[in-house]
Amino acid sequence: MSWTEVQNLGVKAASGAGVPPAQALAFGAMLARHVADDGPQGAVTAALSEPERIVGLAHKVETIVEAASISSKPVLAKEEDAGTRAMLVSWIAGLPCKSDLEVAGAKLRINLSLTEPSTRGRPERLHLEPSLAALMTELAAKTYVPDSAASRSGGAGAGLMELD
Amino acid sequence: MKDHALPHVPLRPPETVLRLARMAQMMPTRLSFLRVLVRRLCAEHATITRPVWDMSPEGFGRAVYSIALGGNTYSLVAISNDLPADHRSDRVIATAWDAAFVLFDGVPGPDDLDRIAAQAPKQEAGRFGPRDLVLSRANKSVRMWEATVAALKAGHQPDPDMIRDIGYLMRTTAVYGNGKFGIADRHLIADRPGLEGPFAAEMLTVYLIRHFTLDLVQFVGGAPLAPTLARHLGIGNATGLGMAPFLVNHPVLLHNWMHTRETALARVLGRSMMTDAQVTRLQGLAHRALAHLADWHVPAADHDATLRKLEADWLAFLPNFDAPTSFAALWQAGQMQTGALQELLAALLIEACPEDVDDLAADMGDPFGPLVTPFPDTDAVRSAIDRDWAWALDCDYDAADHCRRFWYVSAAKLEPRLGDRFAEPGAELETPLDTARRVAPLYAALPTRPQPVSEFTAAHPEHAHAIARVALLNRYPYAEIRDNLIAATCRPIDMLRCKLSFFGATKFDPKSDLWTRVTLAQGAPLGHELRPEMDDWWLPVMER
Helix, strand or coil, rough: CCCHHHHHHHHHHHHHHHCCCCHCCCCCHHHHHHHCCCCCCCHHHHHCHHHHHHHHHHHHHHHHHHHHHCCCCCEEEEEHHHHHHHHHHHHHHCEEEEEEEEEEECCEEEEEEEEEECCCCCCCCHHHHCCHHHHHHHHCCEECCCCCCCHHHHHHCCCCCCCC | CCCCCCCCCCCCCCHHHHHHHHHCCCCCCCCCHHHHHHHHHHHHHCCCCEEEECCCCCCCHHHHHHEECEEEEEEEEEEEEECCCHCCCCCCCCCCCCEEEEEEECCCHHHHHHHHHHHHHHHHHHCCCCEEEEEEEEECCHHHHHHHHHHHHCCCCCCCHHHHHHHHEEEEEECCCCHHHHHCCHHHHHCCCCCCCHHHHHHHHHHHHHHEEEEECCCCCCCCHHHHHHHHHEEEEEECCHHHHHHHCCHHHHHHHHHHHHHHHHHHCCCCCCHHHHHHHHHHHHHHHHHHHHHCCCCCHHHHHHHHHHHHHHHHHHHHCCCCCCCHHHHHHHHCCCHHHHHHHHHHHHHHHHHHHHHHHHHHHCCCCCCCCCCHHHHHHHHHHHHCHHHHHCCCCCCCCHCCEEEEECCCCEEEEEEECCCCCHHHHHHCHHHHHHHHHCCCCCCCCCCCCCHHHHHHHHHHHHHHHHHHHHCCCCCCCCCCCCCCCHHHHHHHHHHHHHCEEEEEEECCCCEEEEEEECCCCCCCCCCHHCCCCCCCCCCC
């Protein structure tokens, strides 16, 4: 899959799981980075079954960014759960700004340069595990409004012959 | 963005240029993406070759066109099909088209060609790879196609008036880039010379599709088109709702586009001198604009009336070009005129001063995403809302007409649609384009005593989206449309007009409030004419 496909699927899946828009958007960016960096995809599957966990993770990143904005010193964070920690690393690495991370056990040491762009490369293709892809496709589908004659007739271009 | 010397005059503020009513008047400029791409092709004296042409006499089969740009070669693979008339639809939910296209990275070999020929006609249902850069499809304008073929077969040229009125042989109904359906992500090509600008690969595709349509009609018709007629045949495009959310979902791009255009205008207005050559150029462009408006008619009575008023207003404004004293004086004269006239004037002034503005095209991309510094506390959020969002607070979002619309994605081919909250199901699944409605409750919920924003969002995660949008404007002031996008009065075509003008579209032909047809590359140099002196096709008028 392309980077964009994985990222967009992540946004829709998180939305379908009940995550609010800002956090869903950030989750999509995290997911593409996570898959690109060979992060454990089981952790993502688990998180999607607990949307509050994704919201909590988003909030944790927000506090880290907030801390980085008021001090040039590295931000220290701790996350005991290995899966959540891996996603936290991906979340920070997936930010648009430049970031450096050191992970030692449960502890993270993070340097963020909020006004400098990220220099991390992106691969040509991403491999999403089929089971996770299926779960996310199912969750994403929850954000689509079922088709109906009424919605078709109100949609773009409805009701006009095209033979100009 | 690059650093510039500060312009001598202030930029028009976002509160003026990012209102829907003003966006609905925007005109293409020489900074529009297709203009930038063709200018680059002209500067490189690019040539188009046709390594594959495997077409039936009726024009069904496959073709490949290759072109070098910035040291890389790209190829358009075109698959032309025999489409029954009752299958021809411009909507996303269509499943068959007259022609399908892929812009390929390099020159495709036989295996690539077979793969693309199998996948491209499926469009959204196909799968593509990282060497496939853009996916597109097009339908014939049956009237224009049949009339042109018939004329050429009969040994004469098609009716120039018909070409003027329709303007294209085929129109695209989607041009997909950036990773869709497995095609290459934008980041894989974003630093390629010539493809750095927004939608550059898509514009290259569109230009080559136009070239293909001209080639095909001359092949089927068995005779060449007169160059003046061929040049005035662009490539049509039918655009619906899908393009509108893009402007909301890509706020940094919207900022960069608008800020760049306003910077270009400010640079021109900051000129202290006006040379005789510039006066002559302005006069020529002003008369060309009038001729273009006179040629631009649309079937919808209300839109045509708007055009006729602009034409009349422009005619009355023309004497201002007789002996202008400065660019600023011309602009000042326009300030007593309508918004439509001002937007036309802005585009004209930008057109007249390439040496002031062309370098700005490099600022229109967004290679990084938003680089936003968080607010120090909730009081700073409140101050930012007071400064940038007063327009969003002054609205009762519970009133039916202020929240009647909801944007959503249909399960049918994921077509974006716009619903009536009070008459249709699905509002609970609406896409979050209701930014104004989200900022108002955020403002109301902010604590009276300052607290860290992260403390606030811990208790109110639902406000994180609005806070992010408010924070964006600190660094990207042109990133937000200053209107309520769920109001009953919201017209998606106003957003389409803005985006399509940045693409370089002309002859906007709205078919409803939801979708429009446009023409791209009308007047652009033909494939064998890519030379610097040919880059003069702003608001094209057919040579007679």
